[in-house]
Amino acid sequence: MMRDDHLVLLSAVGGVTRKLREGRGLTRRELAEKSGVSERFLADLETGQGNISLARLHDVARALGTSAGELLVAAQPERQEKRVVALVGLRGAGKSTIGKALAEKLEVPFVELDALVEKDRRLAREVLIRFLAGADEAVIATGGGVVTDREAWRLLQKRCTTVWLQATPEDHWKRVLEQGDVRPGAASPHAQEELRALLKAREPLYAQSALAVDTSRLGIPGAVEEISRRVTSR
Structure with missing residues (x-):
């Protein structure tokens, strides 16, 4: 049956x-x-x-x-009470660091979407659909390009409280270097300019998030407190 x-x-x-x-x-x-x-x-x-x-x-x-x-x-029905928090933003936004601390504060699981699809990123959308179908509460750190996948981005907006982690281009770049980014092109002399251009191109999509939090102004602990306060008051 x-x-x-x-x-x-x-x-x-x-x-x-x-x-x-x-x-x-x-x-x-x-x-x-x-x-x-x-x-x-x-x-x-x-x-x-x-x-x-x-x-x-x-x-x-x-x-x-x-x-x-x-x-x-x-x-997919749009949830009235969106208890899954999806953090979006370019690499260096602080999604993993803030996500772990936020999940601990909210006492919910923390999931890195990229870790679930590490072997085949083409499966990201399917993995996301399956995960959200069974998730009641969680904090998700998404990949930086999730907003460019129209179907995945629409699903996140329908099922989650989406939070754009904003940061200045300088802070993005500083955090990328601190993370030891070893992806091809990271050591290019033009990499910082490319990151700045990518951020500018994606900002209109990130701006569609339900919430936006300035991590450069608030810092990591302050951002965690701000997100916690705003998602629990919705």
Whole structure:
């Protein structure tokens, strides 16, 4: 017998699929022909009765001009009480240091998303979806580029209290050096300028976070206190 939460998800995916199909002016028959699945199967999917495989969901999503990940993200309910805190920001923002201290203060688990996908970063979105599906409380340190993955970023915004850890370019660079960054290009004479340009390019995305905390002004302990105060008062 299927679990209740699985039934809820299937119903939500079906509803999103139906809205997209109707929004594109397609009949079920037309979508069935474009996706290669049967019209009966689509009817079951849209009414939440079809236990669709990821392969078939991919075919349907592609025919609708989207992706299976987008359908799953759109089907996720937005939590009214967001008890998972997701820290975002460029490397050197202090996500790991602040995340560990914040998790200890809030008495919740601390998770580094990059550590979960160390072997294959292409799996980051899938790992994030699975983690958030079962997480009630946690502090997550995300990768610096998570905001550039539209599906992953939308999911974080729906399911978590997102916190942008701001810092001056100088502090970002200082912390990167203190961390002993050995990635290719870190020793380049232009690396600091490249980091500054990357920060400027991503700032509009980071600014979409629910909260922003200036770690350069507050320092690490002050930032932990500020985030704790603001997330517990929401």
